[in-house]
Amino acid sequence: MTDLLHVDHVSKRYAQGGVLSRDHVDAVIDADFSLNRKAPEIFTIIGESGSGKTTLARMILGLETPTSGRILFEGAPVPTTGTGRQRRAFMAKVQPVFQNPFEAFNPLKRVDRYLSSTARSFLGLTKPSDIDAAMDAALHKVGLTLAEVGGRYPHELSGGQLQRAAIARALVCNPSLLIADEPVSMVDASLRMSIVNLLKALRDDAGVTVIYITHDLATAYYISDRILIMQKGRVVETGPARVVLDAPLHPYARLLKASVLSTADAGAGRLEPSSALIAECDGLLQRADGSRLVAQADGRQVRVYG
Amino acid sequence: MNKDDALEVTSLKAYYLMNFFGITREVRAVDDITMSVRRNEIYGIAGESSSGKTTFIKVLAAAMRPPLQIVSGKVEYRFGGRTISPQSMRDDDLAELHWKHLSYIMQGSMSVLNPVRRIQQSFVDFAKRPLGLGGKAFQDRIEEHLVDLQLSPKVLRAYPHELSGGMRQRVTIGLATVCQPEFIIADEPTTALDVVVQKDVLSLLRTVQRRMGSSIVLVTHDMSVHANMADRIGIMYAGRLVEEGPTRTLFTVPKHPYTAHLVASLPRIGDTARRPALEGRPPSLADPPSGCRFHPRCPLAIDKCKTDVPPLVTVGEGHRSACWRAADVKPLMASAANPVTA
Numbered sequence: 001m002t003d004l005l006h007v008d009h010v011s012k013r014y015a016q017g018g019v020l021s022r023d024h025v026d027a028v029i030d031a032d033f034s035l036n037r038k039a040p041e042i043f044t045i046i047g048e049s050g051s052g053k054t055t056l057a058r059m060i061l062g063l064e065t066p067t068s069g070r071i072l073f074e075g076a077p078v079p080t081t082g083t084g085r086q087r088r089a090f091m092a093k094v095q096p097v098f099q100n101p102f103e104a105f106n107p108l109k110r111v112d113r114y115l116s117s118t119a120r121s122f123l124g125l126t127k128p129s130d131i132d133a134a135m136d137a138a139l140h141k142v143g144l145t146l147a148e149v150g151g152r153y154p155h156e157l158s159g160g161q162l163q164r165a166a167i168a169r170a171l172v173c174n175p176s177l178l179i180a181d182e183p184v185s186m187v188d189a190s191l192r193m194s195i196v197n198l199l200k201a202l203r204d205d206a207g208v209t210v211i212y213i214t215h216d217l218a219t220a221y222y223i224s225d226r227i228l229i230m231q232k233g234r235v236v237e238t239g240p241a242r243v244v245l246d247a248p249l250h251p252y253a254r255l256l257k258a259s260v261l262s263t264a265d266a267g268a269g270r271l272e273p274s275s276a277l278i279a280e281c282d283g284l285l286q287r288a289d290g291s292r293l294v295a296q297a298d299g300r301q302v303r304v305y306g
Numbered sequence: 307m308n309k310d311d312a313l314e315v316t317s318l319k320a321y322y323l324m325n326f327f328g329i330t331r332e333v334r335a336v337d338d339i340t341m342s343v344r345r346n347e348i349y350g351i352a353g354e355s356s357s358g359k360t361t362f363i364k365v366l367a368a369a370m371r372p373p374l375q376i377v378s379g380k381v382e383y384r385f386g387g388r389t390i391s392p393q394s395m396r397d398d399d400l401a402e403l404h405w406k407h408l409s410y411i412m413q414g415s416m417s418v419l420n421p422v423r424r425i426q427q428s429f430v431d432f433a434k435r436p437l438g439l440g441g442k443a444f445q446d447r448i449e450e451h452l453v454d455l456q457l458s459p460k461v462l463r464a465y466p467h468e469l470s471g472g473m474r475q476r477v478t479i480g481l482a483t484v485c486q487p488e489f490i491i492a493d494e495p496t497t498a499l500d501v502v503v504q505k506d507v508l509s510l511l512r513t514v515q516r517r518m519g520s521s522i523v524l525v526t527h528d529m530s531v532h533a534n535m536a537d538r539i540g541i542m543y544a545g546r547l548v549e550e551g552p553t554r555t556l557f558t559v560p561k562h563p564y565t566a567h568l569v570a571s572l573p574r575i576g577d578t579a580r581r582p583a584l585e586g587r588p589p590s591l592a593d594p595p596s597g598c599r600f601h602p603r604c605p606l607a608i609d610k611c612k613t614d615v616p617p618l619v620t621v622g623e624g625h626r627s628a629c630w631r632a633a634d635v636k637p638l639m640a641s642a643a644n645p646v647t648a
Binding site: 049159160161188192193197215218219245246255256257263266268270 | 354355471500501502503504505506508509512527528529530531532533534535553554556557558564567568569571572573574575576577578580581582583584585587588
């Protein structure tokens with residue numbers, strides 16, 4: 001087995017409504033991809049809200065159970081329930097980073113307590129000096145030190161520092177997979193690139209594979225190796241990031257690219273809405289039932305409609 | 307006051323003044339801002355959290371509550387030949403000013419619209435009195451206005467939760483523009499929206515603004531929104547206006563190191579060159595650095611920056627910058643006009 005993570009034809013269906021008006025929502029439909037253990041990469045999942053990207057991430061973390069299909073981590077199914085030994089071993093290797101650092105941390109708890117409890121439960125450390133060393137090592141990877149963060153409450157750190165501390169928290173137990181759900185959307189503009197550059201450095205220097213979930217195509221282009229574009233639960237285009245984003249083939253991917261506000265001709269005020277593409281995408285959604293992903297010569301897969 | 311100006315702000319200082327057991331603590335959230343907004347113009351204000359931009363628009367909208375106070379300076383609007391200064395107005399006059407002349411598009415359309423009232427009732431609450439129209443005429447007016455915003459009049463019978471995020475944001479734009487105000491303050495109008503919807507809403511907002519000929523102060527931290535919406539941009543840092551100029555000028559030849567960084571750090575599709583990250587943290591307004599407030603993070607800082615506050619001086623046509631070394635600021639990345647191929 002060389003797969004770090006294998007998402008094998010996974011779907012998730014949520015039930016909605018009462019007994020008489022039973023209905024369902026398909027959050028993820030037949031997602032299928034795998035990440036290689038040998039080659040760390042930044043794998044980006046892109047889509048609007050409601051596209052199922054967060055549901056997919058929650059299933060990989062074992063917080064939701066797939067309705068059909070299975071998710072294998074290092075060849076074994078992702079343990080979903082309880083706090084048993086298996087689940088702990090899994091959690092030590094797969095760690096999340098959440099969107100808003102100000103909500104991820106309890107404002108009444110010192111930031112370093114999150115790091116020390118992670119060190120205690122996942123590394124099994126008990127001696128205070130060992131715990132401090134593990135914390136300091138993780139903080140160093142994100143460009144902070146224990147002296148800066150130790151004993152501080154979340155409000156005493158800037159958004160960028162706090163998000164870096166959140167990433168350090170995830171790195172304490174030396175995970176091989178980091179799942180970052182919109183890690184920069186709540187961080188100030190001047191600090192945003194420090195987080196994005198950090199994710200890049202984690203891949204290159206620490207060999208951590210990152211699943212980067214975002215709706216921002218520009219940062220996705222900047223850091224990712226491979227990209228997966230989702231529309232209403234379906235994967236519509238996937239492949240090498242630059243190939244896909246330079247010339248997207250699926251209308252929805254083209255629409256996303258056309259909607260990025262370009263700064264290239266600042267002041268020119270180019271804001272024509274892409275009505276034709278929006279109509280085309282809505283039309284394709286109606287015909288999506290018989291559609292399938294087809295591999296292209298340049299290594300990407302694009303959904304075609306029958 | 308220039309007769310083309312719709313708003314003039316002169317040496318405005320607005321502080322949060324707090325008194326604890328005889329010790330006065332002040333937070334200088336707006337510190338000495340002088341600027342003006344012309345008629346039929348979109349003026350963008352950019353700045354990160356705790357740069358004082360929200361405090362600034364609270365003062366502009368005359369929505370101040372203690373402990374926020376105007377310490378000195380003045381804010382003057384010019385509506386139809388009258389000069390109005392909201393800070394010296396009584397509450398009754400302010401109520402008349404709001405919505406009819408001066409309106410507000412707020413952040414987070416979900417929390418702005420009353421969840422237990424239909425959209426129709428929200429329109430009655432906001433617009434019935436300022437418009438002064440009765441029954442049928444009022445109904446026709448709001449339906450016509452919604453059609454202009456590419457919304458079906460059916461939304462009037464819906465509750466906010468029945469509409470999508472983009473539709474709700476269009477409804478809030480509708481509420482803010484139905485009385486044809488001369489001045490609109492938009493606070494992060496598209497931050498909660500998806501990329502596709504965002505472009506749609508922005509393009510709509512600008513079409514409406516150009517048709518009515520009103521002025522908009524657009525506040526957002528997203529430089530790519532400013533690039534496409536604003537005619538002129540003012541950059542705020544730690545309570546001060548540090549640079550102001552026409553949009554194209556700021557993006558191509560910034561004259562303040564902070565602006566140069568903001569512009570350079572924007573990733574672009576089709577360009578993977580490494581983007582610089584700015585070190586350090588935004589300063590606390592309760593205890594700002596001495597001299598130029600950007601100096602601890604500034605790559606060009608010299609000794610003078612630590613002690614003397616740089617004034618906002620003209621550096622080009624309609625272009626002002628508050629930097630002692632404005633002449634030495636170079637764009638950090640190749641601009642789109644003359645790209646460097648890697």
